[in-house]
Amino acid sequence: MAEKLLNWDEVLIGGTIKDPGNSKQYETGSWRVERPVWNPDTCIQCMFCWVYCPDSAIKVDENGKMAGIDYTFCKGCGICVEQCPSKPKSLKMILESQAKGKTEEELRKEVFSSEK
Template sequence: MKTWKELTPGCVVTEPGGSTKFKTGSWRTFRPRWIPENCIQCLFCWIYCPDMAIKVKDGKREEFDYDFCKGCGICARECPGKKGQKAIVMEEEGK
């Protein structure tokens, strides 16, 4: 961690794009778990995620980006799942 002597006065951030280095995933209390067999690839989770924490490659969703997912649970709520089975469930962290 930096000491006060190493800081820029006024908290000015002089390096662009620095927010990607600030990992906010540790704020999470509930962790979303993806269940691929129930996933219909509708990408509702990707649309609704407020933190771009769902990685998509070639039009298909992949694993969560847990460095930035804060566990808000919106994805799990919006997930239509398959035949009544959710593709995203929220589980308490550390359990």
């Protein structure tokens, strides 16, 4: 995230932002304590997670289908898990410490193996 830090007499009046969409430069993924893990095998593609995610951190493929979590921006709020209507849930929260050093595929197996 390279941003130019402006002096007091250079900033835009009233904290106004003229280049909308610049929140992409702000990687909020580092805030996470917990993370959602996604199970495509039980996902019913209702897209509730995409609707409710406050950070647009649900990845969508070219066919408009749920394609995973964007961990660069996901803050780990858990709203997607709360909203997931499939039974069993296709999204589950785990601690970041549990995820450390593991691939997404490894985590999926670990979290959802009991539900197969």
